[in-house]
Amino acid sequence: MLPTTEPRPPFDITRASHVSLTVRDLGASRDFYRDVIGLVVTEETRDAVYFRGLEEAVHHSLTLYRTDGAPLADRVGFRVATDEDIDLAEDHFRRTGVPHRRVEKPFQGPTLQFTDAVGTHMEFTSSMDVVDRRMQEFHEYRAGSPQRIDHFQVVTHDVQASTDFWAGLGMRLSEFTAKDGTDELWGTWMEVKGNTHDLVFTNGRGPRLHHFAYTVPDASSLIHAADVAGSLGFGEEIDRGPGRHGISNALFLYLRDPDQHRIELFTTHYQFIDLEAPPIRWEISNPRRSQVWGMPASRRWFFEASEFADEPVHEPLLSATPATLEDYLALH
Amino acid sequence: MLPTTEPRPPFDITRASHVSLTVRDLGASRDFYRDVIGLVVTEETRDAVYFRGLEEAVHHSLTLYRTDGAPLADRVGFRVATDEDIDLAEDHFRRTGVPHRRVEKPFQGPTLQFTDAVGTHMEFTSSMDVVDRRMQEFHEYRAGSPQRIDHFQVVTHDVQASTDFWAGLGMRLSEFTAKDGTDELWGTWMEVKGNTHDLVFTNGRGPRLHHFAYTVPDASSLIHAADVAGSLGFGEEIDRGPGRHGISNALFLYLRDPDQHRIELFTTHYQFIDLEAPPIRWEISNPRRSQVWGMPASRRWFFEASEFADEPVHEPLLSATPATLEDYLALH
Amino acid sequence: MLPTTEPRPPFDITRASHVSLTVRDLGASRDFYRDVIGLVVTEETRDAVYFRGLEEAVHHSLTLYRTDGAPLADRVGFRVATDEDIDLAEDHFRRTGVPHRRVEKPFQGPTLQFTDAVGTHMEFTSSMDVVDRRMQEFHEYRAGSPQRIDHFQVVTHDVQASTDFWAGLGMRLSEFTAKDGTDELWGTWMEVKGNTHDLVFTNGRGPRLHHFAYTVPDASSLIHAADVAGSLGFGEEIDRGPGRHGISNALFLYLRDPDQHRIELFTTHYQFIDLEAPPIRWEISNPRRSQVWGMPASRRWFFEASEFADEPVHEPLLSATPATLEDYLALH
Amino acid sequence: MLPTTEPRPPFDITRASHVSLTVRDLGASRDFYRDVIGLVVTEETRDAVYFRGLEEAVHHSLTLYRTDGAPLADRVGFRVATDEDIDLAEDHFRRTGVPHRRVEKPFQGPTLQFTDAVGTHMEFTSSMDVVDRRMQEFHEYRAGSPQRIDHFQVVTHDVQASTDFWAGLGMRLSEFTAKDGTDELWGTWMEVKGNTHDLVFTNGRGPRLHHFAYTVPDASSLIHAADVAGSLGFGEEIDRGPGRHGISNALFLYLRDPDQHRIELFTTHYQFIDLEAPPIRWEISNPRRSQVWGMPASRRWFFEASEFADEPVHEPLLSATPATLEDYLALH
Numbered sequence A, B, C, D: 001m002l003p004t005t006e007p008r009p010p011f012d013i014t015r016a017s018h019v020s021l022t023v024r025d026l027g028a029s030r031d032f033y034r035d036v037i038g039l040v041v042t043e044e045t046r047d048a049v050y051f052r053g054l055e056e057a058v059h060h061s062l063t064l065y066r067t068d069g070a071p072l073a074d075r076v077g078f079r080v081a082t083d084e085d086i087d088l089a090e091d092h093f094r095r096t097g098v099p100h101r102r103v104e105k106p107f108q109g110p111t112l113q114f115t116d117a118v119g120t121h122m123e124f125t126s127s128m129d130v131v132d133r134r135m136q137e138f139h140e141y142r143a144g145s146p147q148r149i150d151h152f153q154v155v156t157h158d159v160q161a162s163t164d165f166w167a168g169l170g171m172r173l174s175e176f177t178a179k180d181g182t183d184e185l186w187g188t189w190m191e192v193k194g195n196t197h198d199l200v201f202t203n204g205r206g207p208r209l210h211h212f213a214y215t216v217p218d219a220s221s222l223i224h225a226a227d228v229a230g231s232l233g234f235g236e237e238i239d240r241g242p243g244r245h246g247i248s249n250a251l252f253l254y255l256r257d258p259d260q261h262r263i264e265l266f267t268t269h270y271q272f273i274d275l276e277a278p279p280i281r282w283e284i285s286n287p288r289r290s291q292v293w294g295m296p297a298s299r300r301w302f303f304e305a306s307e308f309a310d311e312p313v314h315e316p317l318l319s320a321t322p323a324t325l326e327d328y329l330a331l332h
Helices: A026-037 A083-096 A159-167 A219-231 A299-303 A325-331 B026-037 B083-096 B159-167 B219-231 B299-303 B325-331 C026-037 C083-096 C159-167 C219-231 C299-303 C325-331 D026-037 D083-096 D159-167 D219-231 D299-303 D325-331
Strands: A013-023 A040-044 A048-052 A062-066 A073-080 A100-103 A111-115 A121-125 A148-156 A172-178 A185-191 A199-203 A208-216 A238-244 A251-256 A262-267 A280-283 B013-023 B040-044 B048-052 B062-066 B073-080 B100-103 B111-115 B121-125 B148-156 B172-178 B185-191 B199-203 B208-216 B238-244 B251-256 B262-267 B280-283 C013-023 C040-044 C048-052 C062-066 C073-080 C100-103 C111-115 C121-125 C148-156 C172-178 C185-191 C199-203 C208-216 C238-244 C251-256 C262-267 C280-283 D013-023 D040-044 D048-052 D062-066 D073-080 D100-103 D111-115 D121-125 D148-156 D172-178 D185-191 D199-203 D208-216 D238-244 D251-256 D262-267 D280-283
Touching: A013 A026, A013 A121, A013 A148, A026 A040, A026 A048, A026 A062, A026 A219, A026 A262, A073 A083, A073 A208, A083 A100, A083 A111, A083 A121, A148 A159, A159 A172, A159 A185, A159 A199, A208 A219, A219 A238, A219 A251, A219 A262, A219 B219, A219 C219, A219 C238, A219 D219, A238 A299, A238 C219, B013 B026, B013 B121, B013 B148, B026 B040, B026 B048, B026 B062, B026 B219, B026 B262, B073 B083, B073 B208, B083 B100, B083 B111, B083 B121, B148 B159, B159 B172, B159 B185, B159 B199, B208 B219, B219 B238, B219 B251, B219 B262, B219 C219, B219 D219, B219 D238, B238 B299, B238 D219, C013 C026, C013 C121, C013 C148, C026 C040, C026 C048, C026 C062, C026 C219, C026 C262, C073 C083, C073 C208, C083 C100, C083 C111, C083 C121, C148 C159, C159 C172, C159 C185, C159 C199, C208 C219, C219 C238, C219 C251, C219 C262, C219 D219, C238 C299, D013 D026, D013 D121, D013 D148, D026 D040, D026 D048, D026 D062, D026 D219, D026 D262, D073 D083, D073 D208, D083 D100, D083 D111, D083 D121, D148 D159, D159 D172, D159 D185, D159 D199, D208 D219, D219 D238, D219 D251, D219 D262, D238 D299
Parallel strands: A013 A062, A073 A121, A148 A199, A172 A280, A208 A262, B013 B062, B073 B121, B148 B199, B172 B280, B208 B262, C013 C062, C073 C121, C148 C199, C172 C280, C208 C262, D013 D062, D073 D121, D148 D199, D172 D280, D208 D262
Antiparallel strands: A013 A073, A040 A048, A048 A062, A100 A111, A111 A121, A148 A208, A172 A185, A185 A199, A238 A251, A251 A262, B013 B073, B040 B048, B048 B062, B100 B111, B111 B121, B148 B208, B172 B185, B185 B199, B238 B251, B251 B262, C013 C073, C040 C048, C048 C062, C100 C111, C111 C121, C148 C208, C172 C185, C185 C199, C238 C251, C251 C262, D013 D073, D040 D048, D048 D062, D100 D111, D111 D121, D148 D208, D172 D185, D185 D199, D238 D251, D251 D262
16 A cells, blocks of 8 residues: 655655664774775774765764674664754654664764664664765765765665655655555665655565665766676676666666675666656566666566664565565566 | 855755757758657657657756747756645745746646746746666767756846845755955855755856756766767867866766757766855855866857846856956966 | 797788678667667568667678567678788688688678687678768767677687687687696687687587677776666566676676677776787686676576577587586586 | 878888877876876886877877976887788888888887987887776776777878878878868878878978877766866866867867876877778868867967977978968857
């Protein structure tokens, strides 16, 4: 069932903003994101490394924390417009029973952590320390030359619930997949910043973070990222692409980091601002939703994702989906 | 003096949306925008041609009208979020003494025309007829493969007045040029859709429409547009570029149409959403504001622009500016 | 065992030049090569279509003939420098017992057909009708914008024999694969025009034509070709790529035509002229020879190829090779 | 008058190969060619720096020598096929009265220096020390990612004499400019390696080295080179381009090094092997020969070039040419 986007949301979410992960070897992971992906290292401490894209004026869009345990997804972050929106969010979560807490985080303004309707570990912040944009230091461009963080994809056992939750906070559906001839949602692409997606939910064992995505300038950057991955020994860590998604029209490349967290590099999607433009529906049986052309994704891409700390993973409510290997292979 | 952006504007402007021009030979101009630029023809009548970019789901972002007189800029169009915003805008203009009138325009929802503080002929609409996005019909891509309209640049005799007017409607300054060591604004880049600009004002004889701009997918598209212009006999109608603006970081190419209206093709600018990010100031004496590298712009680019019907053109208030030929030549 | 290139060959081969295929539906195949690949149609008759690349000044580099039978590879063509070289080749083949015959072919100069040491159906010609280069008609560029034919790859049961044959005619080895630690050749890349290859032989059931290849201007053209294949319904006919070969450093995309003949589009390889530069050896067990990064090739790419008319196909002499499915899957 | 290419030249020239220049600040020039252009430093001594392109397996294609005097062009180098060709060249020059001498040069095989018919300082060598190709070390790609040296352009007072000299050594004319309606050659593009040019002569004060050229992978590399030039402070040292030459179809960018020597980066030209393809003639009055589109070249590009040591510069024999400022400005 299509969600109803709240036209007057209780507070103002502005964009997908930052993500944090735990990793086992901080040095190896720093090298990966700096040299194979091309992110800028803003700051490095004994236990954390902070990165940003070349055009970003914020302190970080990716944070890695050292762990001695299993590597996990830590937090998925969004920006709200002002400090007042943090207060309004807190009020709203209190009223509606969403688990939340205020936290102090270095380099961030007021920050509110919470767990969404399907268990995803999230946080809002209203500002970050301002740093310089590096986009015109062209001699520092490396690998994919990632410009900015763009969106997150989360695997969930209940796409309907997660979609309703975020529509209630003002997010708008741009595209979706549904079981053929039904209104059973299998995947939803939701946005708040005026293009196709800030947050994606797809059906499967969840909650797990499937990937976070950075924009790159063009197809050449994407190919160069693949070439650099190859020459630095990460050629086998591309688990999908290059290819073109039917949904959102993204030209994509997916890579796995040393702890098997997944990052997508892609060329940016289309504008989605006008209210009269309806969301695009794709039947699950249509393979073009997933790719207009190209080699099939690997099994790893379909079945592996990063879990959240102490958050139980649930089997998907919609069991008969193409997310099974048999269906996948039959489709390709 | 920097303008104060109204945080609670009287109505909700969402994006630069559409432009109309008058031309002397409708067939020649249609061929230019379809074949040399690569726009999609949505509809053609005896007296008008309607175009859109490849990804646009709206009926038109560029309209050409046949004229027997001098070719002119007709209207510069923005979108507001809802029909209610049109009503609110009408109220606001009535209260504040802005000349305006409701009009019926084919393929558009409620439409309000008005003249801004410096005489620019503008209009708001809240919706358009929905048509299909052509962005995945890759075999129809031609020339620059323009995806969507992005922004307008207007030459004005009073940058301060025009900037204050639009800041009062909620537009936000992303970058600006000022006379060295003063707060005299020479050019302002203002945005409402979350990246560097929807509307630009620069100092000079005005009001005149300097150009309207479409995004293209990448540097290769820009070069292909130039190549196609060359092979179709319009190679001399490139009056600037390819080059890289310091301001906004755009990779640009400017072309003149058969009536000497100017269109910019460029690769899209950076995101500008977070409120803590300050606008970037450029001193007029810094040539990198205008281009990081590349051959100087032509005299035509600096001094020619499209006038509006029956709208007197004023000499600029700031007379001693680099917009004089001598300064320009001295700078390069 | 490495072949000995004849420094004073009996005649002067200059380049890979043209290929002919039989197809069942001439119209469908013409549409494919014109619209999905982007070749120029030079001429079309009831029973044949002649194509060339955008920069080619020759009448044809690809010819399709209508067939009512099974679609087959017809002839693989090379150029020799002058008419005298045709005479010299004829003498040479007579002396050395190579099956050959003079033929008259429209649009070609003196033409000599022959069968090489492993049964490949070949022909030499010394000239073709001159037509105009279309490379500066940029508005006619479509899909991959293929510029010129570049090389052929033939599957053979006896790589050593085929390699020795062509080295004896002056071809030079640029790269090769060999069974680890042995001098058993598994694949050979041979050239005559000063870059990595004009003719490739790989181990397998043969003789069969694996593919013919055209150069495209850049990575963006390759991606656009894939996009156009997708939008015209041929997205599933990409059976490998985009990817980067270790051997020759080609950025590649392989597509199957309506009769399952295979064409490669690629960005051009490196220069190989200086005699002191040794050929590059790759061990068969090194997966980087085949691709530096990217998704594995499909089974179709590994096992399917076009047979030649009335030419028996032999099982490969080197049976224990990675060209078996088990080895292939184990490698990826 | 068109030259007659010698079909059986006295020795075998294979390609444009290397160039040497004198510079005043070796460190600054090394930084320029390594960081702004992207060449690989093979070796550095107190008085010289040796560079090669990313795909080159030879020790050097560019050598810089420290000078305390005026910076000059030193030698323009070509490869011959074998040591025997050096002997044959020596015999030929002795017989025909061409000034020459054998020299020992580090990292090069037998080397023969000579002065051509118009005073250009040249040398042949038959081999160089073999080093590794870096083309698959994609993480080392910088700026334009130049792959290999390609050709030289020399300004000469007597285009006819220089062209005849080189045609007599086997070089072949691919394109040329001539004074309208006459057979007075104004510029000649000559090749030996199978594409449009290895050596270009244009009318003017000479002999002076106008530029040497490296190939880059694609249009994106060219733009990135310009961006890097901009961010490293060399944005004003682009004295022409990006643009598209009509002649040879090259997409070009010209930069000046710290001593004002000129390097061209360009995407590679078309194949020119078949003997039946005639050279392309361009009338001097046709501005498309010089550029299909784009901003006019600077005066610097037209009038500045590098002199050779102790070699007198002659006024051009053809005085009424477009190489005068008046004509140039009139053309644009």
